[in-house]
Amino acid sequence: MSSPMRATVLTPELVPLVLEPAGLGSRALAFLIDLGLALAILTAISMPASILLPDMIGLPVVMTASLVVPIAYHVVGDIRWGGRTLGKRLFGLRVVDARGLPLSPRQSLIRNVARALDALPLAYGVGAFAVVLDPLGRRLGDHVAGTLVVGDRTPELPLREVPALRRVNSLDTPRVRRLVRHRLTLEGRRVLVDLCVRADRLDPEARYDLMEEAGRRLRERLDLDEPHLSGESLVRSIVALF
Numbered sequence: 230m231s232s233p234m235r236a237t238v239l240t241p242e243l244v245p246l247v248l249e250p251a252g253l254g255s256r257a258l259a260f261l262i263d264l265g266l267a268l269a270i271l272t273a274i275s276m277p278a279s280i281l282l283p284d285m286i287g288l289p290v291v292m293t294a295s296l297v298v299p300i301a302y303h304v305v306g307d308i309r310w311g312g313r314t315l316g317k318r319l320f321g322l323r324v325v326d327a328r329g330l331p332l333s334p335r336q337s338l339i340r341n342v343a344r345a346l347d348a349l350p351l352a353y354g355v356g357a358f359a360v361v362l363d364p365l366g367r368r369l370g371d372h373v374a375g376t377l378v379v380g381d382r383t384p385e386l387p388l389r390e391v392p393a394l395r396r397v398n399s400l401d402t403p404r405v406r407r408l409v410r411h412r413l414t415l416e417g418r419r420v421l422v423d424l425c426v427r428a429d430r431l432d433p434e435a436r437y438d439l440m441e442e443a444g445r446r447l448r449e450r451l452d453l454d455e456p457h458l459s460g461e462s463l464v465r466s467i468v469a470l471f
């Protein structure tokens with residue numbers, strides 16, 4: 230079975246970002262872990278409710294929990310943990326917006342409610358079939374919500390690992406710092422840091438083209454007029470402000 234093709238999107242900061250959709254096997258294993266955890270939470274709620282509450286109250290509580298807990302578990306993972314439930318963390322996966330935007334609560338709710346369709350007719354048959362057929366490995370819930378499940382192998386990057394940050398930074402002004410703070414998301418900053426870290430491993434021509442494109446788009450995003458700075462110098466100057 231061939232692996233899903235890569236997708237290139239632009240982040241909100243207009244930086245090109247290559248996403249590698251996750252395969253069916255790792256997604257299935259992550260889901261089994263998450264299913265076990267969701268069932269454990271459901272059991273912790275249902276057992277006391279069925280024992281301690283009268284049937285006319287306990288039964289509705291158990292039925293409501295059975296519907297809400299599996300969805301809530303995944304929504305919390307998507308929103309509070311950056312698109313990573315515990316199962317996805319274990320297998321290096323993350324749910325992201327397919328356009329490079331931050332994942333919204335609405336998207337998360339839609340994709341997880343749609344699990345009811347993907348689960349048909351048995352053992353996620355429809356969802357698995359959709360993942361295999363789709364070039365980007367999307368189940369029905371991903372199509373409806375506009376999301377992707379991707380490999381999340383990018384490490385958390387401390388700034389001390391970024392080589393050759395500019396020591397004299399012409400962009401270190403209150404105005405630029407304010408623009409960076411308000412116009413660059415945390416995910417976008419992470420992409421820029423990763424670009425700087427990986428720059429030395431890129432082909433020189435590819436490195437130049439990518440840095441120039443990132444620099445051009447950052448100029449537009451942050452309304453900067455710094456013609457004396459190359460694309461790479463501008464990117465590294467911005468990263469030095471994080």
